Amino acid sequence: MKRLRLEAPQLIMISYLVILAVSLKYIGIPYMDMINDSLIKWVMNGVLVLSLVPMINVGAGRNFGLPIGISAGLLGMCIVLEFRLEGWLGFGVSILIGSIIAILFGYIYSIVLNRLKGNEEIVGTFAGFSFIPIMNLFWSLAPFKNRQMLYPVGGQGLRPKINLDGYFGGILDNFLKINIGSLTIPLGLIMFFFILCFMVYLFQRTRMGIAMACIPENEAFAKLSGINIDRYRRIAIIFSNILAAIGIIVYSQSYGFIHLYDGPFMMAFPAVSAILIGGATKNKATVFNVMLGTYLYQTTFLLSVPVANALLIPEMSEIIRMIMTNGIILYAFLYEGVRKRNEKV
Amino acid sequence: MKRYNEYYVPIFFLILSILGIVAARVGFNFILAELYARFVRNGIFLLALIFPIMAGMGINFSITIGAIAAQISMLIVMDIGFVPSLGFIIAILLSVTLSIIFGNIIGNLLNRAKGKEMIASMVIGFLGTSLYQIVFMVAYGTVIKPFNKDILLTRGIGVKSMLDIGEYKDLFSNLLPIRIGDAEGSLVPIIIIIIVGIIVHLITKSKIGYRMNSVGENMYLAEKVGIHVDNTRKIAIIMSTILASLAQIMFIQNLGILNVYTGHLNLDIFASAALLAGGATFKKANIKNAFIGIFLFHTLFIVSPLAGQNIFKNPALGEYFRSCIAYGTIVFALMINLKIKTE
Numbered sequence: 001m002k003r004l005r006l007e008a009p010q011l012i013m014i015s016y017l018v019i020l021a022v023s024l025k026y027i028g029i030p031y032m033d034m035i036n037d038s039l040i041k042w043v044m045n046g047v048l049v050l051s052l053v054p055m056i057n058v059g060a061g062r063n064f065g066l067p068i069g070i071s072a073g074l075l076g077m078c079i080v081l082e083f084r085l086e087g088w089l090g091f092g093v094s095i096l097i098g099s100i101i102a103i104l105f106g107y108i109y110s111i112v113l114n115r116l117k118g119n120e121e122i123v124g125t126f127a128g129f130s131f132i133p134i135m136n137l138f139w140s141l142a143p144f145k146n147r148q149m150l151y152p153v154g155g156q157g158l159r160p161k162i163n164l165d166g167y168f169g170g171i172l173d174n175f176l177k178i179n180i181g182s183l184t185i186p187l188g189l190i191m192f193f194f195i196l197c198f199m200v201y202l203f204q205r206t207r208m209g210i211a212m213a214c215i216p217e218n219e220a221f222a223k224l225s226g227i228n229i230d231r232y233r234r235i236a237i238i239f240s241n242i243l244a245a246i247g248i249i250v251y252s253q254s255y256g257f258i259h260l261y262d263g264p265f266m267m268a269f270p271a272v273s274a275i276l277i278g279g280a281t282k283n284k285a286t287v288f289n290v291m292l293g294t295y296l297y298q299t300t301f302l303l304s305v306p307v308a309n310a311l312l313i314p315e316m317s318e319i320i321r322m323i324m325t326n327g328i329i330l331y332a333f334l335y336e337g338v339r340k341r342n343e344k345v
Numbered sequence: 346m347k348r349y350n351e352y353y354v355p356i357f358f359l360i361l362s363i364l365g366i367v368a369a370r371v372g373f374n375f376i377l378a379e380l381y382a383r384f385v386r387n388g389i390f391l392l393a394l395i396f397p398i399m400a401g402m403g404i405n406f407s408i409t410i411g412a413i414a415a416q417i418s419m420l421i422v423m424d425i426g427f428v429p430s431l432g433f434i435i436a437i438l439l440s441v442t443l444s445i446i447f448g449n450i451i452g453n454l455l456n457r458a459k460g461k462e463m464i465a466s467m468v469i470g471f472l473g474t475s476l477y478q479i480v481f482m483v484a485y486g487t488v489i490k491p492f493n494k495d496i497l498l499t500r501g502i503g504v505k506s507m508l509d510i511g512e513y514k515d516l517f518s519n520l521l522p523i524r525i526g527d528a529e530g531s532l533v534p535i536i537i538i539i540i541v542g543i544i545v546h547l548i549t550k551s552k553i554g555y556r557m558n559s560v561g562e563n564m565y566l567a568e569k570v571g572i573h574v575d576n577t578r579k580i581a582i583i584m585s586t587i588l589a590s591l592a593q594i595m596f597i598q599n600l601g602i603l604n605v606y607t608g609h610l611n612l613d614i615f616a617s618a619a620l621l622a623g624g625a626t627f628k629k630a631n632i633k634n635a636f637i638g639i640f641l642f643h644t645l646f647i648v649s650p651l652a653g654q655n656i657f658k659n660p661a662l663g664e665y666f667r668s669c670i671a672y673g674t675i676v677f678a679l680m681i682n683l684k685i686k687t688e
Contacts, residue, residue, distance in 0.1 A: 064464075112680065115680065116679070116680065116683045119679070119683050121461070121464045122403075122461075122463045122464045122467075122679065123676070123679050123680070123683070125464060125467065126672055126675050126676045126679060127676055129614075129672045130669060130672030130673045130675070130676050132668075133665045133666070133668040133669035133672065134665075134669055136665040137662060137665045137666065137669070140659065140661060140662060140665070141657075141662070156659075157659075269471070312500075312502070313482075313483050313502060313503075315478075315482050315483070315503075316479070316482075316483050319475050319478050319479045319482065319483070320479070322471070322472075322474075322475040322478075323472065323475040323476060323479065326468050326471040326472040326475065327472055329468050330454070330465065330468045330469060330472055333458045333461050333464070333465045333468065334454060334457045334458050334465070336458075336461075
């Protein structure tokens with residue numbers, strides 16, 4: 001049975017959430033609006049967080065190289081916009097193209113990570129950071145022709161924020177929307193998320209998934225039992241990248257824009273933080289961790305915006321968000337260090 | 346062939362720089378003038394990275410915390426309002442004190458995260474930036490009452506994002522004036538950097554330097570020999586933080602403007618990329634690498650936007666190219682160094 005680990009970060013997070021929820025009452029913002037928004041925010045970021053799961057389970061660390069998978073998804077969406085595919089066709093084709101590109105990127109990324117076992121996190125961080133300028137070069141030189149995507153002046157290079165209105169902006173958000181009183185449930189969006197989560201869950205139950213889970217437990221043993229470690233790691237990394245590509249497509253359709261250039265620069269850290277809040281450890285993450293962590297993380301920061309505005313210091317919510325994000329990641333590193341030392345003794 | 350191994354990366358950067366200079370079509374004097382400014386501003390940052398590398402902790406990305414210490418002390422000096430010459434000395438003393446405190450904290454944290462120092466120091470840098478922002482953006486004016494109301498934003502909460510410290514900029518201007526390229530400058534900052542470089546070199550050859558080296562070679566053996574590993578690592582981080590804060594004071598003094606919220610960002614990336622361009626690895630770095638690296642890397646940095654402008658008619662491309670070079674150098678170094686370690 002999954003037991004919810006309650007440690008310092010989770011406790012701080014939950015008490016912060018409670019304080020915010022109480023103070024909302026005094027500001028006079030209806031709770032229903034916040035719940036509606038929180039459901040959309042949950043799924044919007046949830047798929048990106050879900051993409052970390054396969055890599056953690058294969059022992060390849062938390063994927064700080066998320067921008068690589070994200071770039072694949074962005075590229076898929078840009079190609080769809082170039083051919084002016086609208087609605088469900090556009091959404092489906094962009095997932096398809098994004099996944100194909102993610103397989104390619106993931107394969108290259110896995111070659112790098114397989115050479116450097118044990119240092120995936122620092123390598124991934126810099127691989128992600130260095131991939132963004134390469135993609136920036138591509139965005140400004142690529143021969144796209146659709147005027148809605150290009151800079152208004154000059155006609156060369158994609159604009160930093162491409163509007164998705166008229167293509168597939170909000171297509172999942174508005175699919176099967178149910179209104180109960182003032183509560184609005186985006187059932188289509190949540191179902192899409194659950195299907196993806198269920199796929200990851202089933203994948204963990206397959207023969208391959210179980211074999212992957214035993215690699216971080218004892219690598220030497222896994223090798224002796226005839227598991228091709230490099231191959232399994234490659235599959236997990238590619239799977240992570242595909243999920244990241246789908247994640248950014250879901251994110252963009254909720255956001256209404258495709259955010260190119262430096263948009264994905266800092267997306268890995270909030271995702272890693274969210275999965276840690278959900279209780280994932282270094283080598284084990286479940287779908288349940290993803291759902292819980294994303295909901296807590298995103299709701300907390302959704303609530304902090306109106307509270308900070310009421311205090312007349314709007315920057316505060318963003319700064320506290322950064323402190324929480326990085327503090328939780330740092331706590332995980334320090335805590336793991338201590339536990340490893342205890343095991344050695 | 347093997348003994349030239351360490352020069353491959355510098356030679357690669359030299360070739361790139363020469364190609365960049367040809368493509369940018371700029372005068373030699375212009376490059377020299379820019380190099381003078383960049384040498385003065387960034388020189389000590391590279392020296393700050395040497396000690397943690399010797400102690401086997403990889404690159405210390407939390408030199409941003411040292412830079413933050415310098416910015417805090419500069420802000421306090423501005424706030425109280427000393428005359429420049431006295432204020433400069435007080436700022437240096439204050440920033441050294443602050444960086445000893447911060448360095449101690451970072452050293453303790455990194456000792457708990459052995460084997461993951463690089464990513465942990467990076468996260469510490471981000472976290473420190475946010476804490477610094479909350480102090481100066483939110484607490485200043487609400488909790489802390491400044492002496493000098495001019496440094497606050499008009500709403501009364503938070504420090505302005507840019508402060509002019511023009512009087513500090515003229516501090517060295519009349520001492521030992523020289524002309525380098527198009528720039529009129531003073532020799533004093535260069536002398537300071539060279540003195541700091543010699544001090545760093547002497548420390549690496551001293552007893553504490555040898556201890557750091559042996560901790561970097563093999564932590565367990567060093568502990569057996571009787572070296573206090575945790576303390577040695579902490580000292581390396583503290584010295585690195587102090588040097589970083591001195592470097593940031595030189596930076597601010599030379600620039601004449603204190604960018605309160607953005608002045609310290611990305612310093613770590615560029616400093617480490619420059620050091621690696623000079624032929625350093627994660628195991629071995631000395632002041633020679635630092636001084637070679639700063640010239641090669643920053644030459645490339647100066648010419649690449651101009652080259653982008655000339656070749657593609659788009660200066661943004663050169664900008665992307667140079668950030669690609671900065672991050673790419675670190676990825677390349679990671680791949681080379683960690684691969685050797687696993688073998």
